[in-house]
Amino acid sequence: MAPPGVTPRTEGKANQVGRCRNGICHGLMRAVFLDRDGVLNQAFVRNGKVYSPDTIEEMIIPPDVAPALAQLRAQGFRLVVATNQPDIARGRLTRAQVDAMNAYLRSKLPLDAIEVCAHDDVDRCDCRKPGAGLLLRAAQRDGITLDESFMVGDRWRDVAAGQAAGCANFFIDYGYDEKRPDAPYITVKSLAEASTRILGKLIQLCEYNRS
Ligand SMILES: [Mg+2]
Numbered sequence: 001m002a003p004p005g006v007t008p009r010t011e012g013k014a015n016q017v018g019r020c021r022n023g024i025c026h027g028l029m030r031a032v033f034l035d036r037d038g039v040l041n042q043a044f045v046r047n048g049k050v051y052s053p054d055t056i057e058e059m060i061i062p063p064d065v066a067p068a069l070a071q072l073r074a075q076g077f078r079l080v081v082a083t084n085q086p087d088i089a090r091g092r093l094t095r096a097q098v099d100a101m102n103a104y105l106r107s108k109l110p111l112d113a114i115e116v117c118a119h120d121d122v123d124r125c126d127c128r129k130p131g132a133g134l135l136l137r138a139a140q141r142d143g144i145t146l147d148e149s150f151m152v153g154d155r156w157r158d159v160a161a162g163q164a165a166g167c168a169n170f171f172i173d174y175g176y177d178e179k180r181p182d183a184p185y186i187t188v189k190s191l192a193e194a195s196t197r198i199l200g201k202l203i204q205l206c207e208y209n210r211s
Pocket residue numbers: 035036037038039043153154155
């Protein structure tokens with residue numbers, strides 16, 4: 001039973017609950033920003049170090065990824081990949097090879113956009129994570145409200161980029177032997193768990209906003 005004066009929650013797009021007042025929801029464009037390697041497709045770990053796939057054949061998408069993305073999209077989230085691909089700057093991969101791998105991902109997963117940083121640290125660009133450039137670019141283009149959006153990544157650079165953009169951040173902790181993110185962030189085991197947490201929180205927000 002809803003308390004007196006509170007409209008019982010009805011089914012609706014959870015995407016819109018962040019700004020619901022007195023039962024009226026105002027639409028927002030919210031996004032889930034997604035790191036690529038280690039989030040959508042598997043990364044490779046050798047001696048505690050993490051490596052990205054070099055070919056489409058090496059892109060292994062865990063079976064729970066597509067359903068998790070579909071759930072988020074069904075609630076109106078825009079799904080934007082934000083990926084560092086420094087192997088382009090380092091000459092290990094061509095831009096065309098990376099584009100082909102990204103096209104493969106888009107053929108398998110419900111993604112709205114893929115933002116790529118092709119630089120390395122020495123380039124001092126504003127888009128290489130931990131910079132927020134990839135997220136800011138997408139937000140400006142697509143009208144995304146960053147402080148109502150989320151980032152999901154498996155490395156400190158992803159979390160830092162999301163923090164710099166003003167998003168709430170999920171860290172998929174695989175125990176890599178490398179620097180960990182600075183707080184605040186939420187640790188999860190998988191994209192699917194992040195998706196569940198995001199959608200669960202939306203329901204709570206809706207309850208709070210109506211009381
Ligand atoms: Mg990654």
